[in-house]
Amino acid sequence: MRSRLPLVMAGWLVTGALATGAGVAAVTFLGEPLTASAHRPLSSAEVEEALARALPPETVPSAAAGPDAAVPSGGAGPEPGSTSAPETGSTPSDTSSAPVTGSTPSGTPSATPVGDASAPPATGPGNGRSRAITTAGGNVIARCDGGLVVLRAWSPAQGFQVDDVERGPAARARVEFESDEADVKVEVRCGAGGLPAHRVHD
Template identity: 55%
Template sequence: MRRRLPLVVAGWLVTGVLATGAGVAVTSGLSEPLTDGGLRPLSAAEVDEALRLATSPAASAVPGGTAASTPGPGGPAGTDAPTTAPSSPTAASPSASPPVSPSASPSVPPSAAPPAASPSGRSRAIDTPGGSVIARCENGLVTLRSWRPAQGFQTDDAERGPARQVQVEFEAEERDVQVEISCSADGVPVHRLQP
């Protein structure tokens, strides 16, 4: 019996070390693809680049009319999908509706293939304390392409357009941010925050 005790203890120690090693290896192997920047938000520079690619004539040369940006690790907003929005107001579908909570998926799914970019339209990313908006002016009318509430906010109301003026309201427990967007004389989306 005394000879068995050290063998039993050694056996349990070896089993524990092997189980721990296997657990660490499996966890590392599975968590890397899941946490490798997959939910990284876009920086302002990446949004501007995506908009520039979406409105450039070269965007129509890519099959399907999408312009794939150079995403960072894991791509934008949890996908490796293109970061551009459809370039015409009529290209939006019910499946391309914007998120209503900060934890929602990207506002334009990868299956929504936008048509070729129109040279007359101009898009702009707008950051506010309540959230971010991408708007596009075309022929004097503005259209909300996508919007995402900031952390702690949710979308209360949004008028997508196309119209002379559109708005989106982000609300939090203690603060509401209403963003009105219209087109400037040179066809660029401009915004104004309402109290």
């Protein structure tokens, strides 16, 4: 039994080697025409047959179609003998009726004159002089401007109150302070040099 086992194993190996060699030979023999057809350029009939299998029947391009078949139905040019109006210049431009710039004639004077000699010069603040006046009845601030005096402010002293005021502007301004015991009247005029000058009447 032991002497027959090596023979059986040798037979299996020989049989496997033969089967493997036969398979490799068959694949080599059959593979040449397959690979050769894969790299061989196809004819026009084979191309149409391949497209017919891949695309629907209505989208297959015809081999006999001329160069006009590539032109879409909506893109056909004008028929012979027909004339069409040119697109440029068919519609007049609206901007030609009114000028864009220069709407005001050059000879028309400006609405706002510049440097009008007849306009009076601007006057600045007055050059008047002010003075604070202190009396027993109260305090007064007067100002002289252009020969006229005006009382800017007044304040009665303790125990006094304001009875009457003529503040101006005028040639004379006055204010009267009164209390239970005395009345103090302050009269102001413009003195020399335009400085307010006052007089007190009890």
